[in-house]
Amino acid sequence: MNKANTPRSGVPRPGLPRPGRGGGSGRPPRVRVTSPRMGTVSRPPARSPSLEIVEQTRLGEVYMRSLIRSQLRLAGTALAVMVLVLAALPLLFAWQPALSAVRVVGVPLPWLLIGVLAYPALTGGAAWLARAADRAERDFGDIVERR
Amino acid sequence: MSHSPIWPSAAAVVLICLATLGVGSLGLRWSRTTSDFYVASRAVNPWWNASAIGGEYLSAASFLGIAGLALAYGGDILWYPVGYTAGYLVLLALVAAPLRRSGAYTLPDFAEIRLGSLTVRRMASVLTIGIGWLYLLPQFHGAGLALRTVIGTPGWVGEAVVAMVVLINVVTGGMRSITFVQAFQFWIKLTAISLPMIFLLLAWRADGAPDPAALQTPRVRATTAVTLPNTVRADVIEPVTVVVDGTVDGVPTTGTRTWTPGSIELGAGTTVTLPAGAQVPHVAGLEISDGATWVTPSSGAGGRGYPLYRVYSLLLALLFGTMGLPHVLVRFYTNPNGQAARRTTLAVIPLLGLFYLFPPFYGALGRVYAPELLLTGRTDAVVLLLPGRMLDHPWAELASALVTAGAFAAFLSTSSGLTVSVAGVLSQDLLRGRFRSSVLGFRAGALGAVAVPALLSLLGQNVSLADIVGLAFAVAASTFCPLLVLGIWWRGLTPRGAQVGLVVGGVLAIAAVLVTMTGGTTSAAANALLAQPAAWTVPVAFAVMIAVSLATRSSLPDGAARVLVRLHAPEGLGLGQRS
DSSP states (O other), X not given: OOGGGSOOTTOXXXXXXXXXXXXXXXXXXXXXXXXXXXXXXXXXXXXXXXXXXXXXXXXXXXXXXXXXXXXXXXXXXXXXXXXXXXXXXXXHHHHOGGGGGOEETTXXXXXXIIIIIHHHHHXXXXXXXXXXXXXXHHHHHHHHHOO | OTTSOSHHHHXXXXXXXXXXXXXXXXXXXXXXXXXXXXXXXXXXXXXXXXXXXXXXXXXXXXXXIHHHHHHHHGGGGGHHHHHHHHHHHHHHHHTHHHHHHHTOSSHHHHHHHHHOOHHHHHHHHHHHHHHHHHHHHHHHHHHHHHHHHHTOOOHHHHHHHHHHHHHHHHHHHHHHHHHHHHHHHHHHHHHHHHHHHHHHHHHHHHTTOOOGGGOSSOBOSSOEEEEOSSOEEEEEOSOEEEEEEEEETTEEEEEEEEEOSEEEEEOTTOEEEEOTTOBOOEETTOOOOOHHHHHSTTSOTTSOSOHHHHHHHHHHHHHHHGGGOHHHHGGGGGSSSHHHHHHHHHHHHHHHHHHHTSXXXXXXXXXXXXXXXXXXXXXXGHHHHHHHHHOOTTHHHHHHHHHHHHHHHHHHHHHHHHHHHHHHHIIIIISTTSSSSHHHHHHHHHHHHHHHHHHHHHHOOOSOHHHHXXXXXXXXXXXXXXXXXXXXXXXXXXXXXXXXXXXXXXHHHHHHHHHHHTTOOSOHHHHHHHHSTHHHHHHHHHHHHHHHHHHTGGGOOTTHHHHXXXXXXXXXXOSSSOO
8 A cells, every 4th residue: 555655636735746737837836925914913822722721721720620510510410300300209109109009001100100211211311411411522622622 | 830841941041151152252353462351442332332231231130130029029129120220320420431531441440540549449459359249149149049940950050050151251252252242142131021021911911910919918829839949937927728848847747737827937948838829928027018018119018127218228329339330330441432431321221221121020920920939038030930830831931941041141241241340350450460461360360250259159148139239239339439420520539538438438338238148137227227228338438538538638649630631521632531
């Protein structure tokens, strides 16, 4: 495999004549064009947020902290909802044992709620959380890669 | 049961063992280097991984134990399968992606990367091995029980079979083959629990759909002979006329006897034949519960005191213990990146949910069709017994063979996964440098991982499968959960804080386990606290870890901030994934 030596068409290299058109056929060589505003006041070079993080500056720490905090907030929301529901169900059936006599399509209500419907509910919660966490990371990536 | 031939079930066991070894050997050609052995070189996609986690996770406790507990305790046990599944939501929320990004192979690796302390690493190693052994014990025990139930072999035969197959599989194939094997085992188990249930439900409908919750007390429907594998003390509530062959209260007895209410002791090997419609005498410690109590969750059916406390403590152990199970964690290193780790965890939840729909209903049918298990106390056998009880030839043999195959798939897959992770820790941390090559060291580690619990389970104990597994969860929740959660989310964790927290959480939880497994205390309140210790050991472990860390703030590890960046920053931004 000698890919490095075969010139890729469509990507002209500076200083080289374009392949396929005979060299020296009147086309002027390419020159680099630069901005004429060399003398104006220049801003300090922008430091990318990722550099701040890698170098562990105070600013970088702020970026990281905001990511960790937003992830923790998502995790906390999902877990709080789940724990509240899971904690309420035993109390409910201890407080109203008569609910256990209720049948839905032949299945006792608690068996239906805890033994069957809990799983789609958990799946839904997990899907929401995974998507939200991915989005938080994407947002963080957008901020950090901004230059 | 006794009239149906046993060879289909025996053939199913042989088939599953051979298939496990066969699929495992497929992985052989890939597993050449140590890194292949440990983490399958991190090239496993999320669905494979999720199936493999499911395959690995659904153990004897899930396949046999939940149904067994449901027969004895009814609605109270519905929390087990939900807790087993919800643990993955906690894992997804707090641990999955950061753990993968830490780049660690095992929990001890994580401890060292995060805290830079060899002491914490060693403590994590010892705990991983301890939890692994505690979790392996019921797998071997369940294998013994299953073979005895369906074929009639002595208990050690099933244990030896499973131990040998696991050892061969792990020693020759390592993790890559295990990933294939595990994914394959998940689908076997799902088929083996769901398909027979369809036939059982049809038979139940044809039988007039007798309602388990309508039974005031469990009664045998036909004349039933029960052979007690070990000595049992039982409570007779209603007078019953039985045919006995064996020893009763230490006296050799043969013939028809009428038992009056009271406590009797039946010697090992005694056969009791209960007449149709007789109330089943219950093994001591298990109370007879009427249908309405039995069906209600957190009602304390079966005589377990303090049901609400037990439910909450159990849920805490299951929710926060899942993240600390060695065989679950090792799966996360085989994801290519943090997002894939999250996707894998997400996919695990519906897979587990699908499986867990079935076991409680086996227990419910068992209350109608196999209540004599309440006399032997071996209710874990209910899944294996029901097909023979409820179905006709040839469906009975077919369905029996299928559930037996599923049960063996459960023992084999969970033990393989645990063996791989325990062997990894043993060879990396305790046997390092004692063998010519690291692959050889891994094999020696595998031997140690299997041998200890296999020998321990021969000593025999009479705690139910799901209960022992619950204790393993409690130990994991009291030790690794605070280490992982604080390590990932709190920069202030210090090595000293982690050490003291691990010791306090570990000692409390393990002491509770030991007291429970050796028979408990005389106080019902203390027994509840010790049988379900998570409600107090987990908060104590967290509190100690935080307090000691705050007190030793000066010894914060230098690289903590950098490690946190690595744990939380998405891959591909060049933020410290590879330094």
